[in-house]
Amino acid sequence: MLSGMETIGDITITIGDDHVAVVENHRAPHNFFSLRMLHDIGRAFAYAADNGARCILLCAEGKNFCAGADFSPSGGRNQADDPDLAGRHIYDEAVVLFSCPIPVVAAVQGAAVGGGLGLACMADFRFGTPNTRMTANFARLGFHQGFGLSVTLPDIVGKQRAQELLYTGRRINGEQAAEIGLLDYLVDNDDDLRAEAHKLAAEIAGSAPLAVRSIKNTLRGHLPVAIREITNHERVEQDRLQKTNDWKEGVKAMAERREPNFTAS
Numbered sequence: 001m002l003s004g005m006e007t008i009g010d011i012t013i014t015i016g017d018d019h020v021a022v023v024e025n026h027r028a029p030h031n032f033f034s035l036r037m038l039h040d041i042g043r044a045f046a047y048a049a050d051n052g053a054r055c056i057l058l059c060a061e062g063k064n065f066c067a068g069a070d071f072s073p074s075g076g077r078n079q080a081d082d083p084d085l086a087g088r089h090i091y092d093e094a095v096v097l098f099s100c101p102i103p104v105v106a107a108v109q110g111a112a113v114g115g116g117l118g119l120a121c122m123a124d125f126r127f128g129t130p131n132t133r134m135t136a137n138f139a140r141l142g143f144h145q146g147f148g149l150s151v152t153l154p155d156i157v158g159k160q161r162a163q164e165l166l167y168t169g170r171r172i173n174g175e176q177a178a179e180i181g182l183l184d185y186l187v188d189n190d191d192d193l194r195a196e197a198h199k200l201a202a203e204i205a206g207s208a209p210l211a212v213r214s215i216k217n218t219l220r221g222h223l224p225v226a227i228r229e230i231t232n233h234e235r236v237e238q239d240r241l242q243k244t245n246d247w248k249e250g251v252k253a254m255a256e257r258r259e260p261n262f263t264a265s
Helices: 035-050 090-098 115-122 149-157 159-168 174-179 190-205 209-220 223-241 245-256
Strands: 006-008 011-015 020-025 055-060 104-107 111-113 125-128 133-135 171-173
Touching: 006 035, 011 035, 020 035, 020 190, 035 055, 035 090, 055 190, 090 115, 090 223, 104 115, 104 190, 111 115, 115 133, 115 149, 125 174, 125 190, 133 174, 149 159, 149 223, 171 174
Parallel strands: 020 055, 055 104, 104 125, 111 133
Antiparallel strands: 006 011, 011 020, 133 171
């Protein structure tokens, strides 16, 4: 091993002899989207890049890759839960993640919902299975998409498909996601998902590391600035729409597992 297992909060980093850093989220079963989680993933990415890793495999323990934000009363969606995060916002952490200098391969099991979909779309490549479920469910909650999906989703699936997913909030399975390019690779079953994703990460790590960093910077080096600009807009729209009755109805309907009754107010 190049490195033993390191732990940052609920995130572990293991760098193998193949120069792949396995960065795993241990907030099972749902790995809900949070400021602390994203901050710790960003620190894990930096640790990996600074300690010999040439590619990152991003994965999660439990049922879901990231089931989005926790909208329960105890969810604490955008609030700092530690003094060292005071003044930080989730979208500050988005810029950090998009600034990672080495490629990221995501193994997406179960659900990637809302901000969790945004996290998956941060990666350079996405692996999933027929059981993977992906949804940009923002409009079904009555508010605007975030975490840079306004940029990344059209880049990945094209403008028309992105509009369809965002306007409808439709949930799609792994096979449908692969058909439109939202998943790059479809693995037959969940048991093989991480191993198959690791194969690509190891193949990338086998290329000249300085060249790979240079190529990633050419292809994706514009993203940190683009993500900062678009998340500033997304945040304004989300804050505005979270004051509406439709937002309250969307969250209530989701909690009650029923169709929302929106009133455009």
